[in-house]
Amino acid sequence: MNDKMIEILQVIESNGRIPLPTLAKMVDMTEDEVTSILKKLENDKIILSYSAVIDWSKVEKQEGVTAVIDVKVTPQRGVGFDQVAERIYRFPEVKALYLMSGAYDLSVVIEGNTMSEISRFVSEKLSTIDTVISTTTHFQLKKYKHDGVVFDQGEEDRRIVVTP
Structure with a gap:
């Protein structure tokens, strides 16, 4: 396992739906090279699945x-x-x-x-x-946080700060 493979794994772990062209640019490789690595990682059962984190409470x-x-x-x-x-x-x-x-x-x-x-x-x-x-x-x-995703962060306070 080389550094590029680990880098690809880290990126797709945080966003499994990242577009292939974006992923290739992020790891400084061609799309074909990234596709080949992804196929190898899937075949070797290192990448087991791609999943979404859903807030079922909503x-x-x-x-x-x-x-x-x-x-x-x-x-x-x-x-x-x-x-x-x-x-x-x-x-x-x-x-x-x-x-x-x-x-x-x-x-x-x-x-x-x-x-x-x-x-x-x-x-x-x-x-x-x-x-x-x-x-x-x-x-x-x-549920407050799952797989690194924070649930219900609330809305950002958009009021203008007024100080004397």
Whole structure:
């Protein structure tokens, strides 16, 4: 991995929709060279997807509920946490799953339409897995910043400053 590849990754991580000509100018390369690098990074599974950050709280009837669930599990001999993690991330409600250090082993981010839907997921799907010892569910109340994007910054004060 060379410096140009890393530079391209940094740019598209902050703006995955940047036009190719602009990206090429930013990294001082031709469009063909940038296209070739992007294809290589995609084929090597370094670029996994291009996504948008959406403020669902501003979309009527689509806000939903997000929860972070701390999960304590018994690791399996020979596979550690990988097998139980795979079983958990296959549920469609799971949006993210992380192996953590500290009091809990896994951190699961799930989305649902209601708190009841999330509680059913925890009680009927997650806690029934035989290696799951305990769970702690935290409901997201408000999103301030996600993937480097600040939500609801408010409008800039356009009043003229008057001083004596």
